[in-house]
Amino acid sequence: xxxxxxxxxxxxxxxxxxxxxxxxxxxxxxxxxxxxxxxxxxxxxxxxxxxxxxxxxxxxxxxxxxxxxxxxxxxxxxxxxxxxxxxxxxxxxxxxxxxxxxxxxxxxxxxxx
Amino acid sequence: xxxxxxxxxxxxxxxxxxxxxxxxxxxxxxxxxxxxxxxxxxxxxxxxxxxxxxxxxxxxxxxxxxxxxxxxxxxxxxxxxxxxxxxxxxxxxxxxxxxxxxxxxxxxxxxx
Numbered sequence: 189x190x191x192x193x194x195x196x197x198x199x200x201x202x203x204x205x206x207x208x209x210x211x212x213x214x215x216x217x218x219x220x221x222x223x224x225x226x227x228x229x230x231x232x233x234x235x236x237x238x239x240x241x242x243x244x245x246x247x248x249x250x251x252x253x254x255x256x257x258x259x260x261x262x263x264x265x266x267x268x269x270x271x272x273x274x275x276x277x278x279x280x281x282x283x284x285x286x287x288x289x290x291x292x293x294x295x296x297x298x299x300x301x
Numbered sequence: 302x303x304x305x306x307x308x309x310x311x312x313x314x315x316x317x318x319x320x321x322x323x324x325x326x327x328x329x330x331x332x333x334x335x336x337x338x339x340x341x342x343x344x345x346x347x348x349x350x351x352x353x354x355x356x357x358x359x360x361x362x363x364x365x366x367x368x369x370x371x372x373x374x375x376x377x378x379x380x381x382x383x384x385x386x387x388x389x390x391x392x393x394x395x396x397x398x399x400x401x402x403x404x405x406x407x408x409x410x411x412x413x
Contacts, residue, residue, distance in 0.1 A: 230407060231407055237400070291344045292343060293342065
């Protein structure tokens with residue numbers, strides 16, 4: 189069964205600290221993995237996309253890693269800011285089928301001053 | 302500006318009163334989709350459309366209808382809303398073969 193699991197469900201960190209969010213998936217055949225940031229009450233916005241051959245990709249203070257062998261991805265946030273408070277959703281795509289996106293339930297990150 | 306718009310953004314209604322949530326995109330995307338988001342359950346797909354006049358059920362289609370008469374519009378229809386349809390709804394679009402979806406701002410629906 190195609191599934192995407194994220195951990196932790198929620199996380200509270202101090203401003204300026206780093207944190208890492210995890211995404212494990214059983215989706216097959218894998219096409220790509222995307223991390224979205226969703227501010228409260230807003231639509232998700234794409235942060236990074238990673239294909240099978242990519243191990244790491246950065247977008248400013250956000251760095252995503254992918255281990256296609258273990259089917260794990262992580263999103264690392266450095267020097268966190270209050271504006272990083274949001275939910276982070278991992279979405280995995282399969283190569284086949286017309287409707288081929290699988291969503292994790294997200295990690296709720298709260299950055300406190 | 303490339304965007305997906307939804308209206309209304311907030312709606313409070315009563316059980317059984319038909320309503321429509323509109324969705325429009327200006328990116329000429331073929332694929333459009335509706336999701337609902339509930340606490341602890343993440344985004345769940347209601348219906349999707351691969352192109353004009355082509356629609357199909359997602360994971361949670363019961364109680365919803367959609368239509369795709371024009372490429373840019375994909376309205377979500379609740380013929381007889383019930384309290385368990387209280388949720389945050391998102392419309393999204395993307396180009397066929399490209400996996401990045403663009404999401405609308407969301408519609409928070411409350412059914413009493």
